[in-house]
Amino acid sequence: MRMLKPRCGLCEELIFSGSYIRALNSEWHLNHFSCWHCDVSLNGKRYVLTDDHPCCISCYEENFTNRCRVCTNKIGLDSRDISYKDQHWHESCFTCFRCSLSLLEKAFAVKHEKSYCEVCYDREFSSRCESCEEVFQPGTRKIQYKSKQWHDSCFHCKVCKTKVEEIDGRTSSVGIAKDVLIIKVGSKSFIIPNDKDIYCVRCFEDKIATKCTKCKNILTTGGVTFRNEPWHKECFVCVHCNGQLAGQKFASREDKPYCAVCFGELFAKRCASCSQPITGQGGTRFISFEGRHWHSMCFICALCQKSMAGKGFITDGEDIICPDCAKDKLMGPG
Structure with missing residues (x-):
């Protein structure tokens, strides 16, 4: 008789009752086939092994399912669990973060825990050519410097279209001159003055480089700006004596620069007393009267030599005299 009665898969006792459950290749008492976690009876119910x-x-669903990366809800048995590495999505939530296109059975990429379709990923994250702004396709030959990259076909002089030959994708030397990036590839040097446009050295010097107003040669180091025009320091000189003006006081007349000395000698008013030019350099004040001019310190009484600056005075021919001296001169000796 014992051979005819099954044993319960849980308690391993013989099942004498005529009613029992057969599941998982075993027989079970009706009240023993239950959830391993909560002991609820599974008789006639769906279950998962x-x-x-x-x-x-x-x-x-509480203990063994994953949370959706998008909606954060549990992914139950009624939804397909789409997984990639340690991330999971509901089938309906597995869409492109940017365009909302379903990613099922499509190429996709994950960036910063967000999923993207191929097109949107390329648009937002793929490396692009600095010149044409197109995405680099796999296997594309390119020239690269730090974070900047160009298609080999796009890396050419903007003016003459000169390209580099036998490109190996690497720059042999890089430098900075006067805030301009210089890249040398192979035997050719290219200049990028604005992080975008590319010029060969010859075209850059002909079309772009700053040239001295006087000698017309390129300024490779700091120069002088006069009337919004660039000059070499050694070219910026007084037009009268050829003395260098860089770092010196100077004046201009008819758009021409003069050192302070030459300007005073050539164009300044002259003091009626000392005959020296009144240049105004150093804050020098001067006095004018009836077409004549004096340095402030030269404007003195012709008789007593006292300063007349800011005081009343009387003219006596070419002389300037103070009122006291004028009174004495008028009244005569005593």
Whole structure:
């Protein structure tokens, strides 16, 4: 008789009752076929096998399912779990973060825990040519300097279209001159003055480089600006004596620069007393009267030599005299 009665898969006792459950290649007492986690009866209910043990749907979804990366809800048995590495999505949530296109059965990429279709990923994250702004396709030959990259076909002089030959994708030397990037590839040097446009050295010097107003040669180091025009320091000189003006006081007349000395000698008013030019350099004040001019310190009484600056005075021919001296001169000796 014992050979005819099955044993319960849980308690391993013989099942004498005529009613029992057959599941998972075993027989079970009706009250012993239950959820391994909560002991709820699974008789006539859906269940999931976990680690060789039956589990009710509620316990399975609570303990064994993943949370969706997008909506953060549990991914239950009623939804397909789409997984990539350690990330999971509901089938309906597995869409491009940017365009919302479904990514099922499509190429996709994940960046910063967000999924993108191929087109949107390329648009936002793929390296682009500095010149044409197109994405670099796999296998594309390119020239690269730090974060800047160009297609080999796009890396050419903007003016003459000269290209580099036998490109190996690497720059042999790089330099900075006067805030201008210089890249040398192979035997050719190219200049990038604004992080975008490319010029060969010859075209850059002909079309772009700053040239001295006087000698017309290129300024490779700091120069002087006069009337919004660039000059070499050694070219910026007084037009009268050829003395260098860089770092010196100077004046201009008819758009021409003069050192302070030459300007005073050539164009300044002259003091009626000392005959020296009144240049105004150093804040020098001067006095004018009836077409004549004096340095402030030269404007003195012709008789007593006292300063007349800011005081009343009387003219006596070419002389300037103070009122006291004028009175004495008028009244005569005593």
